[in-house]
Every structure is written in C-alpha cells, then in structure tokens.
Amino acid sequence: MADVINTQGHVRLGSNAGQGLTRRDGVLKVTGAATYAADNRPEGLLHAVTATATIARGRVTHLDVAAAEAHPGVVKLYTPDNVPPLAVSPDEKIHPFVWRMEALQSDRVRYAGQPIALVLAETLEAATEAARLLAPRYEAETPHVTLDDAEPFETTTTAFGRPADHSSGDIGKARATAARHVVAEVETVAQYHNAMEPHAIVARWTGDRLEIDTPNQAIGLARQTFAAFLGIEPAQILIRSPFLGGGFGSKAILYGGQLLAVLAARDTGRPVKLVLRRDQMYGPVGHRAPTRQRLRLDLDEDGRIAALQHDTLTMTSSFDHFLEGASNASHSLYATAALQTTHRGLRADIGTPGPMRAPGEAPGSAALEVAMDLAAQAAGLDPLAFRLRNHAETDPSNGMAFSSKALRECYAQAADLFGWADRPAEPRRMRQGQLLKGWGMGSAQFPCPMFTAAAHATLRADGSAVVETSAADMGQGAWTALAQIAADGLGLDIDRVEFRSGHSDLPDAGVAGGSGHTATAGTALFNAGADVVRRLVDLATGDPASPLFGAGNSGVTARGGRLHRNDDGRSEAYEDILARAGLDMLRGEGTGAREGQPTRAMFSHGAVFAEVLVDPDLGQIRVSRLVGAFAAGRIINPRLARSQLLGGMVWGIGFALQEEALHDARTGRFTNNDLAGYHIPVNADAPMIEALTVHEDDPFVNALGIKGVGEIGVTGTVGAIGNAVWHATGLRSQRFPIHPESLI
Numbered sequence: 171m172a173d174v175i176n177t178q179g180h181v182r183l184g185s186n187a188g189q190g191l192t193r194r195d196g197v198l199k200v201t202g203a204a205t206y207a208a209d210n211r212p213e214g215l216l217h218a219v220t221a222t223a224t225i226a227r228g229r230v231t232h233l234d235v236a237a238a239e240a241h242p243g244v245v246k247l248y249t250p251d252n253v254p255p256l257a258v259s260p261d262e263k264i265h266p267f268v269w270r271m272e273a274l275q276s277d278r279v280r281y282a283g284q285p286i287a288l289v290l291a292e293t294l295e296a297a298t299e300a301a302r303l304l305a306p307r308y309e310a311e312t313p314h315v316t317l318d319d320a321e322p323f324e325t326t327t328t329a330f331g332r333p334a335d336h337s338s339g340d341i342g343k344a345r346a347t348a349a350r351h352v353v354a355e356v357e358t359v360a361q362y363h364n365a366m367e368p369h370a371i372v373a374r375w376t377g378d379r380l381e382i383d384t385p386n387q388a389i390g391l392a393r394q395t396f397a398a399f400l401g402i403e404p405a406q407i408l409i410r411s412p413f414l415g416g417g418f419g420s421k422a423i424l425y426g427g428q429l430l431a432v433l434a435a436r437d438t439g440r441p442v443k444l445v446l447r448r449d450q451m452y453g454p455v456g457h458r459a460p461t462r463q464r465l466r467l468d469l470d471e472d473g474r475i476a477a478l479q480h481d482t483l484t485m486t487s488s489f490d491h492f493l494e495g496a497s498n499a500s501h502s503l504y505a506t507a508a509l510q511t512t513h514r515g516l517r518a519d520i521g522t523p524g525p526m527r528a529p530g531e532a533p534g535s536a537a538l539e540v541a542m543d544l545a546a547q548a549a550g551l552d553p554l555a556f557r558l559r560n561h562a563e564t565d566p567s568n569g570m571a572f573s574s575k576a577l578r579e580c581y582a583q584a585a586d587l588f589g590w591a592d593r594p595a596e597p598r599r600m601r602q603g604q605l606l607k608g609w610g611m612g613s614a615q616f617p618c619p620m621f622t623a624a625a626h627a628t629l630r631a632d633g634s635a636v637v638e639t640s641a642a643d644m645g646q647g648a649w650t651a652l653a654q655i656a657a658d659g660l661g662l663d664i665d666r667v668e669f670r671s672g673h674s675d676l677p678d679a680g681v682a683g684g685s686g687h688t689a690t691a692g693t694a695l696f697n698a699g700a701d702v703v704r705r706l707v708d709l710a711t712g713d714p715a716s717p718l719f720g721a722g723n724s725g726v727t728a729r730g731g732r733l734h735r736n737d738d739g740r741s742e743a744y745e746d747i748l749a750r751a752g753l754d755m756l757r758g759e760g761t762g763a764r765e766g767q768p769t770r771a772m773f774s775h776g777a778v779f780a781e782v783l784v785d786p787d788l789g790q791i792r793v794s795r796l797v798g799a800f801a802a803g804r805i806i807n808p809r810l811a812r813s814q815l816l817g818g819m820v821w822g823i824g825f826a827l828q829e830e831a832l833h834d835a836r837t838g839r840f841t842n843n844d845l846a847g848y849h850i851p852v853n854a855d856a857p858m859i860e861a862l863t864v865h866e867d868d869p870f871v872n873a874l875g876i877k878g879v880g881e882i883g884v885t886g887t888v889g890a891i892g893n894a895v896w897h898a899t900g901l902r903s904q905r906f907p908i909h910p911e912s913l914i
C-alpha cells in the first residue's frame with residue numbers, strides 16, 4: 171500500500187502515535203472499578219489454600235488429613251495420594267515457556283515453600299485453618315541453597331535453548347598484545363518479583379468448557395499449556411486476564427498451583443479460587459537466581475578493550491533448568507577484538523528461577539559496568555571517555571551492523587543534563603554537608619526480540635472501529651500504546667477506536683515479555699488496520715461515484731476517518747464509502763512477527779548517570795539523583811515510555827541497594843519472605859529521576875521502527891550506582907545490594 175510506506179521502506183505512523191496520552195484504563199484502576207482475577211466471586215465458589223513445606227529437602231512422612239477434613243467448612247483436601255493426575259507428564263515441554271509442572275505428584279520436597287497439599291473450603295478462613303491443621307511431619311535432608319554448597323551439573327544452555335558459552339576472536343592472541351588487564355568479581359543475590367497483585371486464579375467448569383480468570387503475560391501460551399495438561403482442546407478454554415497488577419516475568423509462565431485449582435474445580439464441579447499469600451510467592455512462581463560473576467578486561471596502550479571475558483556461576487532448582495544469562499550482557503555493548511563468555515550452573519534446593527525484568531542483562535550489566543569503571547581507572551580515562559573509546563560500531567559477538575544505535579547521543583544528552591563534566595577523577599572529593607557525594611555512570615542495553623501476534627480490526631458503519639488482540643497490560647500501558655498504533659493503522663482518531671483485549675477468544679498477541687510486546691502486537695494491530703484501509707481504497711478508487719475514483723496512481727492517504735487523494739486533496743469519509751458499497755462493516759486482519767533471519771544487531775541503548783550520598787560514619791547510602799537517556803527506536807507514547815524507564819531505574823535502585831531474598835542456610839527456609847523484610851524502593855528511596863528518550867529512526871528492527879522500553883531501565887542503573895558509591899567513598903563493594911557494612 172504505497173500511501174503508508176515511506177521512501178525508507180518503513181511505515182509512516184499517523185498522529186495518534188507519539189502522543190503522551192494517559193492510560194485508557196487509568197480511571198478504572200484508580201476508582202477501583204477494574205476487576206482483577208481475585209475479585210471474581212462466581213456462585214458456589216470454593217476457596218483453595220495450599221499448605222506449603224517448611225523444609226527445603228526431604229519427604230513428607232505424615233499429614234493430619236483427618237484433622238483438616240474434620241474442620242467445619244472443609245469440602246475436599248488433595249495430597250499426592252488423591253490428586254487428580256495430569257493428562258501428560260509434568261516434564262512435558264509443550265512450548266519453551268513452560269516449566270516442570272509441580273502439582274502434588276509425590277511426597278518429595280524440593281524447596282521450602284513448595285505446595286504439599288491443597289485444601290478446599292466454603293470460606294477462605296476455613297481453608298486456611300484446615301491447611302494449618304495438616305501439621306506435616308517430614309524426613310528432612312540437609313538442603314543446599316547457596317552458591318557455595320549447591321551441586322554443579324553439566325549444561326550447554328542457559329534457558330530457552332540459548333547457548334551457555336560463546337567465543338569469538340582469538341582471546342589468547344588478544345591478551346598477548348594487551349598492555350594491562352583488570353578483573354572484577356561481582357556477586358548478585360536472589361530476588362523475587364513481588365508484583366503488587368499476588369498470583370491468583372478463579373477456575374470454573376461448565377460441562378467440558380473451562381473459564382479461567384488469572385493474570386497472565388502470555389494468554390495464548392497459557393491456554394495451550396492448560397489444554398495439554400488437562401487433556402482438552404484449547405478451544406474449550408477461555409482465559410480472562412484484563413488487568414494485571416504487575417508481572418515482571420513471573421506471570422509469563424504457569425505454575426502447578428494454577429493447574430491444581432483447575433483440577434479441583436473439575437473434580438468438585440464447583441468454581442475454585444486460589445490466591446497466593448505473599449510468602450507463598452517465594453518458591454513456586456519463579457525468581458531471579460543469585461550470580462557470581464568474574465570479568466577480565468584486557469586493554470591495549472590506548473585504553474581499548476582487546477579481550478573481554480565474562481564468566482557466570484548461577485543456580486537452578488533440582489528439577490528444572492533456568493540459568494540467569496548474565497554473561498550475555500557483555501556480548502554486544504562494547505567493542506573488543508576477542509570475546510569469551512560462559513555460564514556454569516548449580517542445582518540447589520530452591521524453586522525454579524525464571525525470567526525477571528531484564529533476565530540476564532540486569533545482573534550482567536551490573537557486573538560489566540563495574541568492570542568498565544575499573545578498566546577506565548586502569549586506563550587513566552574518565553569513565554565516559556573510556557566507554558566512548560570502546561563504543562562498538564558493530565556487534566562484537568557476530569560482526570553485524572546495528573539496526574540503529576544512538577548511544578553516543580544518549581551519553582551526550584544525559585551527561586549534559588547531569589553535569590558530568592564537573593566530575594573530579596579522584597574519589598572522595600565531593601561533599602554535601604557531612605555526606606560524601608559520588609558520581610558514577612553505566613551504559614544500558616537490551617535486545618529487541620519479537621514474538622508472533624495476530625489482530626483483527628473492524629470498521630463499523632458509523633466510521634468507528636473495534637480492534638481486537640489478546641494483549642497483556644501489566645500496568646505498563648500496553649492497551650493505550652497499542653490502541654494508538656491501531657488507530658494509526660486505521661487512519662482514525664483514537665477516540666473512534668474501541669480496543670478489546672485481555673481474553674483468549676481474541677487473536678493471540680503473543681508474550682508480554684522481552685520488551686517486545688508493543689513491537690509485536692503493535693505490528694499486528696497496525697497491519698489489521700492497514701488491511702481495512704486497503705479494502706476501503708479499493709472500494710473508493712474503483713467507484714465512479716467516489717471523489718477518489720481513479721486516484722490509484724497518485725495515491726491515497728488515510729487520515730482522520732477519511733481517505734484523501736494525494737494529488738488534489740479531495741477526500742471521502744469512511745462511513746460514506748461503506749454506505750455506498752452497502753456494507754455495514756469492513757474487517758481486516760494482521761499479524762506481527764520478525765520475518766527471516768536478522769541481518770542486523772538489534773538493541774535499545776541508553777546511558778545512566780547516578781549521584782549518591784554516603785554517610786561516612788554509618789555507611790548509609792542514598793541515591794540522590796539519576797539521569798538516564800535512552801534510544802529505543804520510535805516512542806509510541808512518551809508519557810508511558812518515560813514511566814516504564816523510571817520504573818526500570820527505580821528497580822535499579824532496589825537491585826543496587828536493597829533487594830535480597832535471604833535463606834536460613836541450615837533449614838533452607840526464607841527469613842524475609844514478606845515486604846517488611848524484603849526491601850524494595852519506596853518513594854522516599856526514589857530521588858529526582860530524569861528519563862529522556864533520544865530519537866531513533868530504525869528501518870530494520872520492524873516496519874514500525876519500535877524497539878522496547880520495558881526492561882532497559884534497570885540495565886546500566888545498577889552499575890552506575892555502584893560506581894557512584896566508589897566515587898563517593900573510594901570503596902568498591904563486590905556485591906549487590908551494597909550494604910553499609912561493606913563501606914565502613
């Protein structure tokens with residue numbers, strides 16, 4: 171369709187994209203009218219509560235089932251002795267986004283907090299009390315829950331089939347010619363997603379049809395997974411997931427509890443609701459595993475990186491496979507003649523880790539940016555000058571050109587706004603009152619994956635439209651940004667476009683993950699709208715009664731609900747075209763995916779500058795300023811993009827200074843599985859934050875030029891804060907979060 175393709179071969183969006191509209195679901199959310207999964211209370215509802223293991227390894231030898239069943243209000247109780255079986259093996263990998271389905275298969279305990287029984291009762295209180303009455307007894311074994319004592323295992327992949335090791339260039343040769351090298355050793359700790367909304371499900375069977383309310387980041391895949399494990403067809407299942415109170419990766423993958431609730435609903439013939447308590451989300455629903463990383467950077471005389479080695483040790487559960495791909499963060503950011511990265515895995519008595527906001531990149535970037543600061547010091551260069559000297563013109567891991575890379579502009583704009591030029595090179599040179607002040611920086615990078623999505627667009631007789639795709643809005647504003655893209659595809663003002671999403675009977679929008687949802691689902695929606703416009707153009711230009719008759723050669727532009735001739739500007743309204751053709755609607759379809767093998771390296775980039783204040787006596791650290799500039803292709807909604815970037819940077823504060831899940835090493839149990847003990851940043855921890863976006867026109871990443879903003883904010887930020895702490899104090903913590911005791 172020549173009228174929406176510009177000369178550079180990518181799509182020209184209309185006037186809806188680029189506007190900083192507020193969230194379309196904002197009023198529903200702030201007035202409490204938005205219903206989340208746990209708000210559903212169908213007639214005849216049973217409440218389910220899981221009993222969870224208080225040991226981390228061993229067997230359940232006894233449950234007082236009789237006592238629990240005798241409790242008033244209890245309807246049914248499931249243990250491994252009577253749980254309905256899954257239709258296929260729990261090990262079955264239906265698709266890459268499925269873990270081993272833990273659904274009370276045996277008395278084995280593999281991690282603390284593992285569900286060991288499910289109680290159904292008429293009230294939540296009765297189910298809770300009955301679960302307590304089970305009073306489990308165990309045969310406990312010594313658990314291994316730390317990087318020091320877990321068991322090594324052989325693996326060639328990290329996760330989703332990605333290779334564990336990478337090598338390019340001749341590292342031996344590069345090192346032989348290098349002038350000096352630095353080594354950085356950095357540890358990161360276990361983190362839990364802690365979405366505000368807990369994992370929840372309400373399951374109801376009507377005959378052989380299953381209705382599920384559950385927050386989910388990948389509804390189509392979830393439906394496939396449920397169908398396979400239940401032995402039914404996906405078409406028999408309707409999943410509703412209209413609102414998610416955060417996901418961060420933990421709601422992308424189903425867990426055993428969700429399946430248990432569905433099995434229980436089928437078995438009892440009544441609707442079942444299961445809502446996890448905060449402490450029950452520590453274990454069964456994924457987390458970010460700890461890492462121990464070592465980087466070696468060899469430098470030549472001029473401060474150029476000759477060789478970069480990044481090795482990661484991390485751990486997974488005893489029964490499934492997910493390794494935090496931290497070393498991958500070093501693949502594509504800085505130029506180097508030789509690159510070598512590895513991952514080694516351990517098996518521990520923990521729940522299976524999984525993707526958590528910027529999986530791999532977040533801890534990997536933290537360690538890389540610390541190593542870069544050490545290397546800058548060794549080279550006698552300012553940290554920013556050092557990064558500019560090692561700016562990669564092509565991706566060092568594969569030699570590909572970047573699809574676009576406005577990283578230099580990010581450095582320039584953020585450094586300018588921050589005032590980086592005034593930074594003294596030596597540490598401990600700046601004070602604010604009694605406090606030591608330090609400045610540090612880091613580069614940000616995140617890949618631009620695309621999944622596959624489909625969408626429908628229907629133009630109505632009155633010239634308004636409805637668009638449909640089952641996208642997931644975790645709070646990031648997807649429904650708003652996607653509606654903007656859809657409206658541009660249709661050539662309509664956004665107020666004329668109804669956006670339907672969030673349930674599985676709609677076309678599948680793919681995974682809201684990998685920062686690829688807007689690009690993928692947006693492409694499908696745009697194409698669906700463009701399909702409608704194409705049909706309209708055919709109707710109008712072929713009709714002698716239309717002012718557009720014969721405009722085919724000069725072209726037609728769709729805008730504001732009208733088709734406009736490019737030659738003489740005459741136009742016709744959509745509703746008039748439909749009316750004359752005798753149509754009460756016109757329907758279009760679209761898909762979104764990346765075609766073929768990529769020929770360019772595709773990443774969002776950014777630069778983050780941090781200021782910290784450190785109490786020299788108490789070691790207390792406060793981030794007082796953060797400035798980030800990010801180049802992420804075309805920004806569909808600047809308000810929402812900024813919000814995502816701010817959120818990512820705040821997450822970086824938590825990573826750098828606060829978040830840490832603690833186990834008692836003897837019992838393997840958590841000691842802080844609640845939001846009182848597991849610290850995340852609150853408003854008082856979040857300082858003045860500036861998040862700029864730098865314009866990028868990317869003709870390669872996809873037709874709309876969209877990259878992604880969901881995860882990049884955390885990358886760069888953690889290292890920048892660590893480097894600022896060094897600049898304030900002259901002390902380097904080898905561990906995130908940085909605690910006061912490592913500074914005094």
Ligand code: MOS
Binds near residue numbers: 418525685
């Ligand atoms: Mo994410 S960790 O791609 O939801």
